[in-house]
Amino acid sequence: MSLKIYNTLAKKKEAFVPLDPAHVKMYVCGPTVYNYAHVGNARPVVVFDLLARLLRHDYPKLTYARNITDIDDKIIAAAQETGEDISVITEKYTRIYEEDMGALNAELPDERPKATDYIPQMIHMVETLIEKGHAYAADGHVLFNVPSMENYGELSNRTLDELIAGARVEVASYKKDPTDFVLWKPSSDEQPGWDSPWGRGRPGWHLECSCMIEDVLGETIDIHGGGLDLIFPHHENEIAQSRCAHGGAPLANYWMHNGYLTVEGEKMSKSLGNFITVHELLEEGVKGEAIRMALLSAHYRQPLDFSRSGIEQAKKQLDRWYRLTEGVEASEADIPEEFLEALRDDLNTPKAIAVLNGLAKEEKAKELKAAANLFGLLLDQDWFGRKEYISEPEKAEIITTGGQPTSELVRSGSAKHSAGFNSSAKGSATFTNESIEKMIAERAEAKKNKDFARADEIRADLAEKGIKLLDGPDGTTWERQ
Numbered sequence: 001m002s003l004k005i006y007n008t009l010a011k012k013k014e015a016f017v018p019l020d021p022a023h024v025k026m027y028v029c030g031p032t033v034y035n036y037a038h039v040g041n042a043r044p045v046v047v048f049d050l051l052a053r054l055l056r057h058d059y060p061k062l063t064y065a066r067n068i069t070d071i072d073d074k075i076i077a078a079a080q081e082t083g084e085d086i087s088v089i090t091e092k093y094t095r096i097y098e099e100d101m102g103a104l105n106a107e108l109p110d111e112r113p114k115a116t117d118y119i120p121q122m123i124h125m126v127e128t129l130i131e132k133g134h135a136y137a138a139d140g141h142v143l144f145n146v147p148s149m150e151n152y153g154e155l156s157n158r159t160l161d162e163l164i165a166g167a168r169v170e171v172a173s174y175k176k177d178p179t180d181f182v183l184w185k186p187s188s189d190e191q192p193g194w195d196s197p198w199g200r201g202r203p204g205w206h207l208e209c210s211c212m213i214e215d216v217l218g219e220t221i222d223i224h225g226g227g228l229d230l231i232f233p234h235h236e237n238e239i240a241q242s243r244c245a246h247g248g249a250p251l252a253n254y255w256m257h258n259g260y261l262t263v264e265g266e267k268m269s270k271s272l273g274n275f276i277t278v279h280e281l282l283e284e285g286v287k288g289e290a291i292r293m294a295l296l297s298a299h300y301r302q303p304l305d306f307s308r309s310g311i312e313q314a315k316k317q318l319d320r321w322y323r324l325t326e327g328v329e330a331s332e333a334d335i336p337e338e339f340l341e342a343l344r345d346d347l348n349t350p351k352a353i354a355v356l357n358g359l360a361k362e363e364k365a366k367e368l369k370a371a372a373n374l375f376g377l378l379l380d381q382d383w384f385g386r387k388e389y390i391s392e393p394e395k396a397e398i399i400t401t402g403g404q405p406t407s408e409l410v411r412s413g414s415a416k417h418s419a420g421f422n423s424s425a426k427g428s429a430t431f432t433n434e435s436i437e438k439m440i441a442e443r444a445e446a447k448k449n450k451d452f453a454r455a456d457e458i459r460a461d462l463a464e465k466g467i468k469l470l471d472g473p474d475g476t477t478w479e480r481q
Contacts, residue, residue: 003058003344005223006301008231008255009155013346016254018222023061025217026052027252029209029226029234030112032069033093034078036452038275039291039306040227040261040268042104046292046376047258047300047347048225049106053374054343057332065111065216067209068094071202076191086192096456100278103288104295105376111216115208119194122203122211125245126183126196134244137198138174140186146179149240155255156232181237183207206237213251214242224252228259229267258300268306281311283447283455285471289377290315296349296375321360322383325369334370343374436467440476443469 003016018024028048031037048064055062069075070090079086098108126142129135134148146152182204187193193200213221219242226235235255242251260267263274281291293314298304336359342351352375359368372378439458446454459469462478470477 001341001344003054004346005254005256006346007253008257011157014254016222018059019220019253021059023063024055024059024223025063025065025221026055026223026225027065027067027209027213027217027221028109028224029230030066030068031093031097032072032074033090033097034072034075035093035270036277036279037097037100038268038270038277039281039295040275042101042106042278042291043261043295043300043304044225044227044258045101045106046104046295048256050296050343050349050376051223051225051256051347052107052109053376054340054347057335057340057374058344063111063217064109065113065212066109067212068112068114069205069208070094070114070116071192072205080190092456096279100282103282104278104292105289105379106292113212113216115203115212118208118211118215119203121215122207123184123194123196125207125211125214125241128245129183129241132244134240135183136176138176139172140199140201141174141182142184142198143175143180144183144237144240144244145176146181146240147177149244152179152240153236155236155239158232181206181233183241206234207241209234210238210241210245210251213238214246219246219249219251221252223254223256225256225258228257231257259298259303261295262303262305265305276306277452279452280450283452283471286311287315287318287380287383289318289380289383292376293318297353299350300347317357318377318383321356321368321372321378322380324360324363325365325372325378328365328369330366330370330373332370332374334366335374336367336371339371339374436462436478440469440478444476 004013005016006013026048028044031041048066052062052064055064068090071086075086075090078089082089102108126135129144130137130142133145135142135144184196184198184201184203184207186199186201191202193202213224224235224238239251243249262268266272266274268275278291282288290311291314294306294310295304297310297314336355339352339355339359342348342355345351352371356368356371356375359371369378439462443455443458446452446458462469466480468479470479
């Protein structure tokens with residue numbers, strides 16, 4: 001069975017036919033890095049990570065790109081509020097985002113372009129659109145002239161009134177048409193900006209993706225993905241910019257959008273205040289794989305109601321699978337065709353999970369592990385936390401004999417901190433257990449007060465001294481690196 005995808009642009013499920021079967025290209029809109037990602041932000045990450053895993057299984061090569069928006073009004077506001085430099089904020093939250101998504105077993109994309117690295121390409125595309133009559137400069141702004149493009153609104157299928165109401169920028173006197181959107185806008189002296197033919201300024205939100213796709217993947221790609229909320233105006237405007245700059249060439253042949261994450265029927269969002277961050281869940285000791293399992297429990301195009309009970313149910317299911325597959329070796333050749341068929345049917349994850357449960361019921365451990373691995377599950381080498389630290393007598397023996405500790409500094413036995421037994425380890429052995437425990441206690445208090453920035457600082461400080469923290473449901477332990 002070949003892959004079938006629901007194409008938002010075509011409004012139907014279609015057989016996937018790549019431009020080049022030897023090299024599939026996919027782009028997914030990434031985060032704006034100014035704060036922690038909530039669980040709703042994680043849904044597209046997990047969904048398109050699963051699609052990437054399937055494409056890599058079915059095709060010789062996939063190039064998967066996901067951008068980082070590191071210039072945006074929200075980032076500027078965060079910098080003004082905290083007094084920190086914008087680069088400090090964006091680098092910090094990019095690192096946290098990638099670590100948190102990694103905890104959900106989401107692999108890093110092949111390409112992770114940052115918006116600020118593509119300013120010259122953005123200026124060039126704006127110049128091209130002006131030359132072709134699709135954009136104009138006014139009062140320090142450059143705007144895309146929506147009426148200049150035939151079939152604008154094809155992706156979102158909205159009426160003119162809806163297009164005006166959905167525009168991010170308020171209707172201004174310098175607009176030729178109320179639906180026109182900003183490509184470039186002026187920056188004040190206090191705001192970041194770049195020199196351009198229209199004065200010092202910065203790009204509009206939509207422009208970056210069109211330029212990064214062209215530069216990293218080419219004019220036309222196979223799949224463009226993102227959340228349902230990006231269809232309009234973001235993806236609609238991406239299409240407009242790219243098509244008009246490239247002589248009508250499509251930006252992507254297939255458009256995929258995941259549904260909202262809801263809480264008691266309402267979309268999870270920061271503006272509604274009904275969100276919980278992935279970082280917070282992980283800090284509480286929630287298993288990343290359980291979060292991933294919960295996010296994939298519903299079909300990606302359907303809304304998913306988030307609950308802690310759903311995560312707990314997912315964990316119990318994973319507990320059973322881990323027990324069944326403990327010590328089992330498996331490969332891609334062991335993946336049942338029925339499981340692959342479920343995923344190839346527009347990522348039918350509920351059906352795929354039903355197949356996994358059937359394999360578990362029949363105790364087909366090898367097939368279960370192989371299929372779950374493709375699903376991004378059963379990848380934790382110590383799910384039940386059975387690995388424990390080297391005991392004090394063993395450390396003394398290592399020091400006396402000059403021997404080396406076992407892999408990961410762990411063996412079966414009573415849990416003990418591995419303090420200062422290896423003179424070549426990073427950090428200082430004079431950094432005492434008492435001082436480490438004091439910092440861990442301070443971090444726990446910060447987490448309790450939801451001061452996650454301070455908790456992260458303490459973790460980073462300890463890491464610099466060669467101390468690795470291990471959070472678990474029973475608290476935090478540590479080891480020297």
